[in-house]
Amino acid sequence: MPDARLRTAAERLDTPTDLSAEASRQIAEGLTILLADFFALYMKTKNFHWHVSGPHFRDYHLLLDEQAAQIFAVTDDVAERARKIGGTTLRSLGQAAQKARILDNDAEYVDPLDMLAELRDDNKATTSRMRELHALCDEHDDVSTASMLEEWIDQSEERTWFLYEASRRGEATGH
Template sequence: MTAKTAKERAIAPLETPTDLKADATKDIAAALTTLLADMFALYVKTKNFHWHVSGPHFRDYHLLLDDQATEIFAATDPIAERVRKIGGTTLRSIGEISRIQRLLDNDAPYVTPTDMLAELRDDNKQLTASLRELHELCDEKNDVATASLIENWIDEAERRVWFLFEATRNTQ
C-alpha cells in the first residue's frame, strides 16, 4: 500500500458497500436514524416511569416497565447496525436524539401510574405507525432485510401496547 492510498483511506467517508441504490441508502438510513432516536426517547421515558411509578400496583408496573425498557433498548443496536450495513451513518449524541425524536419527553415531577401506562401505550402505538411507514419505504426501495427486522419490531411494539392497554382497563 502506498502512502497516498493509506492517507486516502484514513479520510474516506464511512461508506459500506451495498447493492441498494444511493437514494435507498440515504432515505432508509435517515428513517432508521429517526427511528433510533425515537427508540432511545421511548427507552428513557419507560425507565423514567419505571423508576417513579408508585401505588398499590407498584411491583407489577415496576417489573412490566423494566421488561419493556429492556426490550426497547435491545432493538437499538440492531437498528444502528442496520444503518451502517447499508452504508449510512447514524446517531452520534444525545443532542442529536433530542433534535430528531418524534416521541415527546415527560419531565413532569409526578405522573399517576395510570397516566404513565396510557402515555407509554400511546407512544408505542405511534412507534408502530412509524414502523409501518418505514416498512413501506423499505418495500418501495427493495430493502428486504430491513423490512424483515421491522416486522419483528412491530410485533414487539404491538405486544407492549397490548400489555399497557390491559393494565389500564377499567374492568369494574
C-alpha cells in the same frame, strides 16, 4: 488506488451495498430517526419505571422494566442496520434528542394509569412510524430491513397491548 489518507470521512464510512445511494440514504435516515425514538421511548419507560407508585407498584414496575429492556435490546440492531446499508447513525444524545419524535415527560408526578396510557400511545405511534419505514423499504426492495422491522413492529404491538390491558379501569361485569 487513491491514498486512503486523502479520502473524506464520509467515503471512509461508505459501506458497499447493492441498494441505490438514494435508497441507502433514505432508509438509513429512517433508521436513525427510529433509533432516536427508541432511545427516547426507552428513557421515558425507565423514568416511569423508576417513579411509578401506588397499589399496583410491583406489577407496573416490573412491566415497565421488561419493556424498557426489550426496547433497549433492539437499539444496536437498528444502528448497525443503518451502517450495513451504507449510512451513518446517531453520534450523540443531543442528536438523538433533535431527531426523536417521542415527547419527554419531566413532570414531578404522573399518575400510574396516565403513565401506562402515555407509553401505550407512544408505542402505538412508534408502530405506525415503523410501518411507514417498512413501506419505504418495500419501495426499495430492502427485504432485510423490512424483515427486521416486522419483528420490531410485533414487539411494539405487544407492548401497546400489555399497556392497554394494564391501564384499563375496572369494568362492571354484570354480576
